[in-house]
Amino acid sequence: VNEPREPEQFLMQAPQGNPLLLSHTLQELLSKDSVQVELIPEKKGLFLKHVEYEVSSKRFKCSVYRRYNDFVVFHEMLLQKFPYRMVPALPPKRMLGADREFIESRRRALKRFINLVARHPPFSEDVLLKLFLSFSGSDVQNKLRELVQGVGDEFMTCRLATQAKDFLPADIQAQFAASRELIRNIYNSFYKLRDRAERIASRAIDNASDLLIFGKELSALGSDTTPLPSWAALNNSTWGTLKQALKGLSVEFALLADKAVQQGKQEENDVVEKLNLFLDLLQSYKDLCERHEKGVLHKHQRALHKYSMMKKQMMSATVQNKEPESVEQLESRIVEQENAILTMELRNYFSLYCLHQETQLIHIYLPLTSHILGAFVNSQIQGHKEMSKVWNELKPKLSCLFVGPSNMPTPPLSPPEGNFFSN
Structure with missing residues (x-):
């Protein structure tokens, strides 16, 4: 190092x-x-x-x-x-x-x-x-x-x-104004993206909670020991078979819930956090612009105003033929103020110099957008792939739930596609 x-x-x-x-x-x-x-x-x-x-x-x-x-x-x-x-x-x-x-x-x-x-x-x-x-x-x-x-x-x-001015482009003020507007717009868009990403990650975690409860309720239903009415028992009710099947489904739903939590946490870490990182950077640029305007620029303007007032006092003292000592003191103060103004001008140019470099840094960070988008897409692909696998493993275990009147398996009921969206 x-x-x-x-x-x-x-x-x-x-x-x-x-x-x-x-x-x-x-x-x-x-x-x-x-x-x-x-x-x-x-x-x-x-x-x-x-x-x-x-x-x-x-x-x-x-x-x-x-x-x-x-x-x-x-x-x-x-x-x-x-x-x-x-x-x-x-x-x-x-x-x-x-x-x-x-x-x-x-x-x-x-x-x-x-x-x-x-x-x-x-x-x-x-x-x-x-x-x-x-x-x-x-x-x-x-x-x-x-x-x-x-x-x-x-x-x-x-x-x-002290040489910062020599390296600045002639239209630095116009460039600064344009960059500030651009970064303000980028910040607003990323702020909304972060909020949506937070909601997506949060929904995945909420989905996990719902899947877990769904599985527990199926298990509770399958574990119910309430006796059947006599007529149901005499008619070879399939309820007993159904209960046995429902009882074992909570394991798969717990696994589905676990996959949903993993996806939500991954999106919090890989997507939301990276968006927050970039937002923190953009906010620090906005804060810097405010410091430039309210600090260096404002102090420079006040110093110029003070200098202008001193010059007026000097002119007034000369016209009124005041004592040489007071005129000399005023001249000394004016020289001090001129030096202060020169320093502030140099600071102003150095501030713009730094701002120009910080603007470049923001643009260097912009490709982070593709990293964030890639992480989001990969998380969605991985999450859906893993959950799809569990759903497919769960499906055969439902076969005993679809039993006809003569204890023959029947497919699950589903409306014909053509009628599904009919008026």
């Missing part, structure tokens, strides 16, 4: 000539690392119990224990160090009275978060990530803060920061 490098030594992998352009493939990003986040059964803590996670990195070949608050500090430090990059959001903390479903949902969300971070080009090469995934001491939160303290953000440490 290569040692993570400091940001000033690191450039996102790019073709020779223009560091703005990326050349990563989806497979390269996915192979950077695979991080598992598993719940530790015991709740530690003397007074307040809390959930702890085992975080295992394939890249760093180690496992560490982390609490939710460790993730929070790591997230804060990433935002502090990389304000112009896509930092995925964390799931909510809510712990009081948290049920198992919430805890499992949060574990999945933390796993998505750390995998997106571990595969993000600048983050993956930063010492923050290495510390979070490999430090086994008890004070990981302080260690994370120490790494960021006094270092400055990516703009301060990246050697290309």
Whole structure:
């Protein structure tokens, strides 16, 4: 494993000539690392119990224990160090009275978060990530803060920061607006796809429950010991034979239920989770766009307004022949403000530079769509194939249910196809 490098030594992998352009493939990003986040059964803590996670990195070949608050500090430090990059959001903390479903949902969300971070080009090469995934001491939160303290953000440490404008296309603002609209539309569509996929997986699990109950009711019916009326017993009733057949069917229905659960769980893991991963990434892009507009852009506009007011004060002081000292102080403040504006302009261009690269990253992740669709189709094929096999094995066992008046087997009744849809 290569040692993570400091940001000033690191450039996102790019073709020779223009560091703005990326050349990563989806497979390269996915192979950077695979991080598992598993719940530790015991709740530690003397007074307040809390959930702890085992975080295992394939890249760093180690496992560490982390609490939710460790993730929070790591997230804060990433935002502090990389304000112009896509930092995925964390799931909510809510712990009081948290049920198992919430805890499992949060574990999945933390796993998505750390995998997106571990595969993000600048983050993956930063010492923050290495510390979070490999430090086994008890004070990981302080260690994370120490790494960021006094270092400055990516703009301060990246050697290309002040030259970012030179690499940007002339129509960067128009490109940014178009990309933002496109990704907003993609997000909306994927949000709906995720909801439908959740419903499909949920229906498979509900179907399993219904099949299990159906089989149990057949078994209960076959096990009923209520005596037959005398006239039924005298007329060689087939009920006794039917009961024996019904009694044994619960095994097959339990197997059908098991297959349906497997399909539902597989679609939750392979389809819904991958959709959630991509949605988390898209949401982090939307959050980044808001940070750009409300942060850098807004501060730049305020600085320009302040500069304009100072210039007016300067003109007024000159006209009114104020004391030289006050004029000199005002001139000094104007120079300071000009420097601040220049820095903000450079930050604005660097923010756009990073946004352009993050937009490229989104497009690199887009082929994940085919992975998700392939997983969904394969799950449906496999699920229906396995259930079809059980249904076909069940059918011969029903032959004794179709007995005619003279105890001769008869086929099950079914309406002729032509009459089935007749008016």
